[in-house]
Amino acid sequence: MILSAEKKSLLWQNYFGVPIRNDQLSIALAGNPNVGKSTIFNALTGLHQHTGNWPGKTVDNAHGSYQYQKKPFLIVDLPGTYSLLAHTVEEQIARDFLCFANPDVTVVVLDATSLERNLNLALQVFEITPNVIVCLNLMDEAKKKNLVIDVPSLERELGVPVVATAARQGIGLTELREKILQVATGLLQPIPRQIKYSSDIESALKELLPLVENIPNSTLSPRWIALRLLDGDQNFLESLSNFLDIDHVSFQDWEESKCAQ
Numbered sequence: 001m002i003l004s005a006e007k008k009s010l011l012w013q014n015y016f017g018v019p020i021r022n023d024q025l026s027i028a029l030a031g032n033p034n035v036g037k038s039t040i041f042n043a044l045t046g047l048h049q050h051t052g053n054w055p056g057k058t059v060d061n062a063h064g065s066y067q068y069q070k071k072p073f074l075i076v077d078l079p080g081t082y083s084l085l086a087h088t089v090e091e092q093i094a095r096d097f098l099c100f101a102n103p104d105v106t107v108v109v110l111d112a113t114s115l116e117r118n119l120n121l122a123l124q125v126f127e128i129t130p131n132v133i134v135c136l137n138l139m140d141e142a143k144k145k146n147l148v149i150d151v152p153s154l155e156r157e158l159g160v161p162v163v164a165t166a167a168r169q170g171i172g173l174t175e176l177r178e179k180i181l182q183v184a185t186g187l188l189q190p191i192p193r194q195i196k197y198s199s200d201i202e203s204a205l206k207e208l209l210p211l212v213e214n215i216p217n218s219t220l221s222p223r224w225i226a227l228r229l230l231d232g233d234q235n236f237l238e239s240l241s242n243f244l245d246i247d248h249v250s251f252q253d254w255e256e257s258k259c260a261q
């Protein structure tokens with residue numbers, strides 16, 4: 001199910017403190033701490049940005065807007081996180097935004113000098129949404145360390161567009177804008193590589209999937225929900241219940257109807 005523009009704008013305002021217009025294409029900027037997310041955010045939005053806190057949290061919230069090819073974009077700079085498993089308040093904010101705000105595009109910014117560690121977060125985002133772009137930032141630092149990254153191969157391996165940038169020097173940002181436009185408008189449809197787990201986990205997932213498909217009001221990947229259930233992730237279940245309540249459809253009713261089946 002796709003959220004209507006009205007519902008999306010209500011949800012963004014009430015739960016995330018971000019006002020969005022119906023005509024704006026939305027972008028989430030995710031990544032590990034200190035990889036250059038805010039540098040990219042500043043380069044894209046210039047002075048058109050607002051900062052505050054996430055509702056009820058003492059974590060910075062920055063959102064801003066820009067135009068590209070006559071299309072209006074709204075971009076949200078998420079807190080830096082190493083994972084989306086909600087061990088910290090920053091991880092919970094980033095996870096909830098990616099899971100429930102339903103941005104048109106998520107740009108995952110990676111540190112090109114530390115790809116292995118950074119790809120962990122990218123693979124988690126791939127489980128939540130297909131509309132992902134990987135931005136390989138700090139390419140100038142990688143070059144200094146004589147690291148050579150085969151971008152076309154990485155793109156093929158990951159199944160999503162990969163854009164190499166050196167954001168502080170403004171390098172690669174036009175290509176980033178272009179890819180964002182293409183994914184946001186559906187011209188480019190990434191098919192992110194999915195992690196295959198061990199056979200016992202995969203068979204447990206198979207059993208769970210039919211039970212979590214077609215949750216009312218959910219735009220979430222059933223596989224992600226099933227994985228969190230297997231993980232016993234109570235924090236995620238609370239968020240799920242909270243966010244699905246937006247249209248007064250009770251998650252508890254749905255749970256009860258499933259149990260009755």
Ligand SMILES: Nc1nc2c(ncn2[C@@H]2O[C@H](COP(=O)(O)OP(=O)(O)OP(=O)(O)O)[C@@H](O)[C@H]2O)c(=O)[nH]1
Pocket residue numbers: 031032033034035036037038039040079080081137138139140141165166167168169
């Ligand atoms: N050499 C180099 N430095 C960069 C590049 N992009 C960002 N930086 C620098 O890296 C540092 C961190 O950048 P930020 O944009 O604050 O990183 P961030 O991801 O927003 O960090 P958090 O919000 O703390 O998670 C700053 O000193 C930037 O100037 C780049 O491409 N090359």
Ligand SMILES: [Mg+2]
Pocket residue numbers: 037038039077
């Ligand atoms: Mg930042």
